[in-house]
Each structure stands twice: as C-alpha cells, then as structure tokens.
Amino acid sequence: xxxxxxxxEKNVLxxxxxxxxxxxxxxxxxxxxNRSFQSQFTIGDSVQIKDADLTDGLLTINMDIVIPEEDKPxxxxxxxxx
Numbered sequence: 001x002x003x004x005x006x007x008x009e010k011n012v013l014x015x016x017x018x019x020x021x022x023x024x025x026x027x028x029x030x031x032x033x034n035r036s037f038q039s040q041f042t043i044g045d046s047v048q049i050k051d052a053d054l055t056d057g058l059l060t061i062n063m064d065i066v067i068p069e070e071d072k073p074x075x076x077x078x079x080x081x082x
Contacts, residue, residue, distance in 0.1 A: 003017055004016075004059065006059075011045065012042055014041075015038070047066075048064050048065075050063065
C-alpha cells in the first residue's frame with residue numbers, strides 16, 4: 001500500500017501514513033481520520049523485524065528477539081567440599 005510505510009533506522013521504527021488523494025468515493029467506511037500521521041517506536045538492539053502485514057485495516061509488525069550467544073545466561077559449576 002502506497003499510503004502506509006514502516007522504516008527502521010538506528011533502532012527507531014517509524015510508521016507513517018499519508019492522506020489519501022481525494023476522489024476515492026467508492027469507499028464505504030474510511031475508519032481512520034482523513035489526515036496524515038506518524039508514530040515512532042524505539043526498538044531494542046536485540047530485536048529484529050521479520051515482516052509486516054496489513055489485513056482488514058490492521059497493521060501487524062512481526063518481530064523476533066535475537067540474543068547473541070555471548071549475552072545468553074550460562075550455568076557456572078560450583079565446586080565445593082563435602
């Protein structure tokens with residue numbers, strides 16, 4: 001859809017939409033006010049965006065948390081005397 005965009009730059013996800021052009025009278029219900037918008041979200045370093053889907057007017061952005069091996073918790077063996 002040309003009216004909606006999602007851009008990830010330096011851990012900031014920007015979702016924006018522009019006002020649709022006039023003359024689209026065949027629409028029964030618009031749902032969102034007839035104006036442009038922009039929302040920004042800060043995304044963590046370990047989050048990767050997989051894809052986005054627009055279904056029935058609902059934007060879904062799928063993300064995965066990817067933790068590098070060196071940041072994962074590890075078990076430390078404790079040797080003791082009995």
